[in-house]
Amino acid sequence: MPLSPEQQAEIDTLRASPRSTLRTVSEGMERHLYTAHPVLDHGFVRVVDYMGDDAAITQAARVSYGKGTRSVQNDEGLIRYLMRHWHSTPFEMCEVKLHVKLPVFVARQWIRHRTANVNEYSARYSILDREFYIPAPEHVAAQSEVNNQGRGDTLQGDEAARVLEILKGDSMRAYDHYEQMISQEGQQGLARELARMNLPANIYTQWYWKVDLHNLFHFLRLRADAHAQYEIRVYADALCEIVKDWVPFAYKAFEDYRLGAVSLSAQMVDCLKRMLNGEAVTEENCGMSKREWREFKGVLE
Ligand SMILES: Cc1cc2nc3c(=O)[nH]c(=O)nc-3n(C[C@H](O)[C@H](O)[C@H](O)COP(=O)(O)OP(=O)(O)OC[C@H]3O[C@@H](n4cnc5c(N)ncnc54)[C@H](O)[C@@H]3O)c2cc1C
Secondary structure (H helix, E strand, O other): OOOOHHHHHHHHHHHOOOOOOOOOOOHHHHHHEOOEEEEOOOEEEEEEEEEOOHHHHHHHHHOOOOOOOOOHHHHHHHHHHHHHOOOOHHHHHOEEEEEEEEEHHHHHHHOOOOOOEEEEOOOOOOOOOOOEOOOOHHHOEEEOOOOOOOEEEEOOHHHHHHHHHHHHHHHHHHHHHHHHHHOOOOOOOOOHHHHHHHOOOOEEEEEEEEEEHHHHHHHHHHHOOOOOOHHHHHHHHHHHHHHHHHOHHHHHHHHHHHHOOOOOOHHHHHHHHHHHOOOOOOOOOOOOOHHHHHHHHHHHO
16 A cells, blocks of 8 residues: 555545646646556555646747647647657656655666656655565566576575565564664664665655656656566556656657667668568678677567
8 A cells, every 4th residue: 555544635635626727738647646656565656746738849849829720630740750850859848747656776776867856755854664665476586597687587486485585574674673773762762864774775765756758758768668677667657657648649659769669770770671682681691799680680570
């Protein structure tokens, strides 16, 4: 359960008090506003605020005074053109502010995306909750044999049970020690900023994260990808669903020209041309490294 009843009540109050505005509103995004979408066992993403919609992108591209006179089809066509040709600044006119609750080891990957504004829950000021990410059994997997940076088959039987027991036991023990150290009963109590140092990286943290649509697409391109770690990918997937409702034309263009697209090197394009001309191109005569050839074959298959 990611939200306490008090937190849910705050959200319900906000959703029950609509206000009229002259600002652009995305009907799809209004449905998400304030609502927490659960991710992993204790995490969530929720939209706290946003600016702009699909029309804001085309307005900026045309530097128009109002909505403009162009048709919806023209707007969609323009957005697709902008995305196809990497004309990115119009997408920066849309912004979103999110509240995210996530394990610390996921936060460490997430924070590498520097083109956002962040404010994190302070574990110097506040006491962290006893909430730790414990993977579902199907996500407890062995080290991958083909990818050093990934996982392979799911662990089975006793080994899986032992790993889960270790994860749970260590988390609880570390938190018990954290509580003991900060306690002021019969002792001074260690400062929270120090006591947190023995907490494991699967403890949950929270932050507000504000980003424009261009940089959000960059984040999603990398983190909704199959190469991203599952635990951050599920956050990216949840965000994709939200963005799809917020800016449907822009999201479709993103899906077509970024998420579902591939980039080919000059050598790959050359190989493709030779193949289309009927030549038998092989690993030996392709002019690429073994790994590149494997990746190229992966694209074609
Ligand atoms: C599958 C995967 C594996 C990864 N593995 C590792 C790893 O093993 N080790 C590791 O350290 N990281 C790793 N990363 C993180 C990765 O290297 C990037 O730091 C992260 O994806 C953020 O990307 P970014 O810098 O493009 O994004 P942002 O920080 O959002 O930047 C967006 C763009 O702005 C520009 N930009 C922003 N800041 C600067 C700057 N200071 N100077 C110049 N240009 C800037 C760049 O063009 C950048 O692409 C991994 C990421 C992925 C997706």
